[in-house]
Amino acid sequence: MVYIDLVLLLNFLIDLILIFSVAIILRRQTNYRKILLSGLIGSSSIFSLLFNFNAFFLIFLKVFTAFLMVIVSFGYKNIKYTIKNVFYLYTSSIVLGGFLYMLELELCYKNDGMLFYHNGLSLNFSVLIFLSPIVLYFYVKQAKELKDNYSKYYNIDIYLKDGSIKSLTAFLDTGNKLVDPYFKRPIILVNKKQINFNYLDTNILIVPYDTLNNHGLLKCIVPKKIYIDKIGIRKNFLIGISEEEIKIDGIDCILNSKLLEEEI
Helix, strand or coil: CCCHHHHHHHHHHHHHHHHHHHHHHHCCCCCHHHHHHHHHHHHHHHHHHHCCCCHHHHHHHHHHHHHHHHHHHHCCCCHHHHHHHHHHHHHHHHHHHHHHHHHHHHHHEEEECCEEEECCCCCCHHHHHHHHHHHHHHHHHHHHHHHHHHCCEEEEEEECCCCCEEEEEEEECCCCCCECCCCCCEEEEEEHHHCCCCCCHHHEEEEEEECCCCEEEEEEECCCEEEECCCEEECCCEEEEECCCCCCCCCCEEECHHHHCCCC
């Protein structure tokens, strides 16, 4: 027996959770009234199953409902803005649906060879409501961390005075405040293994540094220029040779935040 009121309530609550997830991930401005109305629109699509619509029309109706939900919740600015909202709505839905489907298979089915059958257990209404926000909370938390982290990744080309070019992946560390005390040139740190050429002693500067946790002398090289993807060309800086390997995934270089300013 199917209780339509429980199905509607379950769909309504899950749609609310999905819209909240999109708002948090993309930092969209909205309010509770818009989210509640969006949840009602999403849950009402369940009535389409009562009619004998063909598969193509049902897909169109689902996509139309998704667009309507995000427009009600976040407004319409342009098509790119709206498509991005719909994309994250579906992504959140896939993450939640995939997890619940996996849980259903793990807990509620047994197998006999290649045959799978239901063993009498089922994920009831209260379990779904309890698990859904937990799953999406961890998904949103991880998505935000990844977005914040990878927004600080840059592809750079360092042009050296010997004519060589080093193409590296850099990380913008706001804690890198190193500057040349003499000419106030910002210093970027590069893994020593990336500096695989021999410089004469006269081409190496010894720069004293003093940080909160350490102080000492840093070997530096004067390059010609640096090209930072989506930022442009910068000059008048130093390359500090890092004796210790930079322990950030896929990173060869630590950028100085001053290099992202208009001009230095």
